[in-house]
Amino acid sequence: MLAPIKHLLATKRIILASGSPRRQELVKSLGLNAELCPSTFEENLNPADFKDFSKFIEATALGKAEEVYNRLKTGDNQEELLVIAADTMVTMGSEIYGKPKDNADALKMITNLAGKCNTVFTGVVLKHSKGVRSFTETADVYFGELSREQIEAYVATGEPLDKAGGYGVQGLGGALISRIDGDFYCVMGLPLHRLCCELNKLFLEDAS
Numbered sequence: 001m002l003a004p005i006k007h008l009l010a011t012k013r014i015i016l017a018s019g020s021p022r023r024q025e026l027v028k029s030l031g032l033n034a035e036l037c038p039s040t041f042e043e044n045l046n047p048a049d050f051k052d053f054s055k056f057i058e059a060t061a062l063g064k065a066e067e068v069y070n071r072l073k074t075g076d077n078q079e080e081l082l083v084i085a086a087d088t089m090v091t092m093g094s095e096i097y098g099k100p101k102d103n104a105d106a107l108k109m110i111t112n113l114a115g116k117c118n119t120v121f122t123g124v125v126l127k128h129s130k131g132v133r134s135f136t137e138t139a140d141v142y143f144g145e146l147s148r149e150q151i152e153a154y155v156a157t158g159e160p161l162d163k164a165g166g167y168g169v170q171g172l173g174g175a176l177i178s179r180i181d182g183d184f185y186c187v188m189g190l191p192l193h194r195l196c197c198e199l200n201k202l203f204l205e206d207a208s
Helices: 003-009 021-028 053-072 103-113 148-156 172-176 184-188 192-207
Strands: 013-016 081-092 095-097 117-128 131-143 177-182
Touching (some): 053 081, 053 131, 095 103, 131 192, 148 172, 172 177, 177 184
Parallel strands (some): 013 081
Antiparallel strands (some): 117 131
């Protein structure tokens, strides 16, 4: 999907404002050589200050993107930067499920999600010399019915502790899920189809 702008992307230094090797592999699967540069942005925004979850998640991703862009774009650095930042959260109703604090918190989260539908929001921001482009994708994730023993066994693997909502769709957590309505890669943390669409718009507009 990036063939029309491959020659333009080749002239950019592409930075992923993240420490996630998983997101880096997703970007590389598109044929882009992205560097990992974790953001130091303090993720302390209050969801209540935003009119909906999409605005909140995009604001968090924007904070990450701008911190990395401003840090790397020094006066002596004339490289053309493209910073990609993303943030993912799991919600059910009005409640946000972040990363579990510990195993007990993970157990509570998965127990609450079992047999129900949760909605994943992934906000993405593209920061470059021409400005900013942002978007949010969502996906509904349906958990199967789970026994206490199954939940405890999953939590014991340690996988939930660094995952929003306490589960990873690309790992053992995928076995907990009966159905996904929406982009699988949104749940994984970087919606690839929409990312390609937005990159094409961004650079084709710049070239026109």
